Amino acid sequence: MYPNPIIWADYPDLDVIRVEDTYYMVSTTMHMMPGCVILRSYDLIHWEVATYVYDTLDDTPAQRLVDGQHIYSKGMWAASLRYHQGMFYVIFVANDTRKTYLYTSPTISGVWKKQVVEGFYHDCSLFFDDDERAYLVYGNTEIYLTELSSDLSGPKPGGVHRLIVKDEQSHHLGYEGAHFYKINGKYVVFLIHITKATGRRTQACYTADSLEDVFTGGEVFNDDMDYFNSGVAQGGIVDTPNGDWYAMLFQDHGAVGRIPVLVPLHFDQGIPVFASKAPKQIHIPSTRPEHRYNPLVGSDSFNYAAEEDGRIRLRDFWQWNHTPNHELWSVTxxxxxxxxxxxxISPNLTFAVNTLTQRSMGPACEAIVMLDGSRLNDGDYAGLCFLIGSYGMIALTKQDSKFYLVMHARNSEDSTIFGNLIDQEPATEHERIPVSDPVVKLKAFGNFENNLDECSFAYFDGVEWRDIGIIHKMVYKLDHFMGCRTGLFAYSTQMVGGTADFSNFEYRVINPDEKQ
Known part of the structure; x- marks a missing residue:
């Protein structure tokens, strides 16, 4: 048996399919590049990166953090993943460009062909019917079914376009997160909402015998796994080769983000029936029990060589914060x-270009890195961070030709998801220590157990680790709308051109009491 939630890291807005003996799952990546990650599994429990659908999206100034612009909390959301007639399809909207993107490839590894679909379809689900007609189901509060043209370039002139479900309940968040299927002859749409009665995300389902019929249904799953009234909901469903069905949903877990949960279900006279509660332990037979999975997070020695096409590809657990400037980094x-x-020039960590990140992972994680900052300029900062609106960081900085270690943190005035910490303001400096040697060993520790969401930092003095600054409380907010990331960064506040060298990056997922 394995613990459920199955991954203690930020993988929200899940859609999942099975192609023969292999499961694929897509998740929202917003402002991270490469983007639109697709994971692969043979048992729905253990996962590895199969591919990223794109390296960069549209390369806009905001996607590149130019002139104070950004796409935090925007970018790609809630992709729909389908496999039809030998072709993979991924469709999603980007909330910064207000466009709908469709990517197709005959193989999961790509190359993925990109096209823009006319219109904007929030939380859309792509559906191919038995007669090869294609549809999108999408919306917020009001859920629509729209037929697409045969080339999927936009709505079909004169095609089906109708409202199929409307959320009539008093709610904080109306129906959205559509996932649409045809199973055993019935059309099935899964949705989520947050009603004022429950105060948490719950799963709903509506069915119809034809696309012209009235869709009927309601709530089908309401469970928080005894975790802070945090509802488990939103995601796709998939069957195993043995005919068992599972929903891949997510649950909010504070600053670490929204994490995947498996929930068994079955069909009764064509109607999906969920387990009354999400199991806290789960086992599903593997279709390839000998397979060894690549890690979703990990250490890196930064020993790379160019591939046949001349490109350098970092290990697939790394993502850049926004679109990177490839002229400004190297591992060769x-x-x-x-x-x-x-x-x-960047006012703070939030606008640092080429911040290299991995997902933080619970229950706790620890990152250690060597930093050579001998070629930093005055006003530069380079170091190790937990990237979120209420970020914390340890950095080597240079002021008046002297080097210092500092711990900075951006404080949130409240613990709600609301409020915006993305601005030009510097973080609060909680400690500054002069150092004679610009080659330093740094450590970041994050504790996410029971929504504690604390980070702390330390440096190695040659004999032992010494804490610096405060234990900082991170808060998940809609300003980033993403779980915090462990990252390597360098930015200038006075003069560009400074250089930071990082080496021997170590990453461990641990229990909180294992902190060194």
Whole structure:
């Protein structure tokens, strides 16, 4: 048996399919690049990265953090993943460009062909009917069914377009997160909402015998797994080769993000019936029991070589915060070193270009890195962070030609999801220590058990680890709308061109009491 939730890391807005013996799952990546991650599994419990659908999206100034612009909490949301007639389809909207994107590929690894679909379809679900007609189901509060043209470029002239479900209940969040299927001859749409009565996300389902019929249904799953009234809901369903059905949903877990939960279900006279509660332990037979999975997070020695096409591809657990500037980083100029140069003035960590991140993972995680900051300029900061609106960081900085270690944190005035911490303001400096050697060993520790959501930082003095600054409370907010990331960064506040060299990156997922 394995613990459920199955991954203690930020993988929200899940859609899942099975192609023969292999499961694929897509998740929202918003402002991270490469984007639109697709994971692969053979048992629905253990996962690894199969591919990213795109390296960059539209390369807009906001996606590149230019001139104070950004796409935090925007970018790609809630993709729909389908496999039809030998082709993979991924469709999603980007909330910064207000466009709907469709990517197709005959293989999961790509190359993925990109096209823009006319219109904007919030939380859309792509559906191919038995007669090869294609549809999108989408919306918020009011859920629509719209037929697409045969080339999927936009709505079909004169095609089906109708309201199929409307949320009539008093709610904080109306129906959205559509997932649409035809199963055993019935048309089935899964939705989520947050009613004022429950105060948490719950799962609903509506069915019809034809696309012209009235869709009827209601709530089918309401459970928080005894975790802070945090409802388990929103995601796709999939069957195993043995005919068992599971829903892949998510649950809010504070600053670490929204994490995947498996829920068994079955069909009774064509109507999906969920388990009354999500199991806290789960086992599903693997279709390839000998398979060994690549880690979703991990350490990196930064020993890379160019591939046949001349490109350098970092390990697939890394993502950049926003679109990177490839002229400003290298892992080949010096073997075993991730080198990053600054190319613009940034007021704080939020606007640092080329911040290299991994998902933070619970119950606790620890990252350690060596940093050579000997080529930093005055006003530069380079170091290790937990990236979120209410971020915390340890950095080597240079002021008046002298080096210091500092701990900075951006405080949130409240613990709600509301409020915006993305601005030009610097974080609060909680401690500053002069150092004679610009080569330093840094550590970041994050504790996410029971929504504690605390981070702390330390440096190695040659004999032992010494804490710096405060234990900082991180708060998940809609300003980033993403779980916090563990990241390596460098940015300039006075003059561009400074360089930071990172090496020997170590990442551990641990229990909180294992902190070194």
């Amino acid at each position: 100029e010096k073997r075993g070193v991730y080198r990053v140069r600054t190319g613009q």
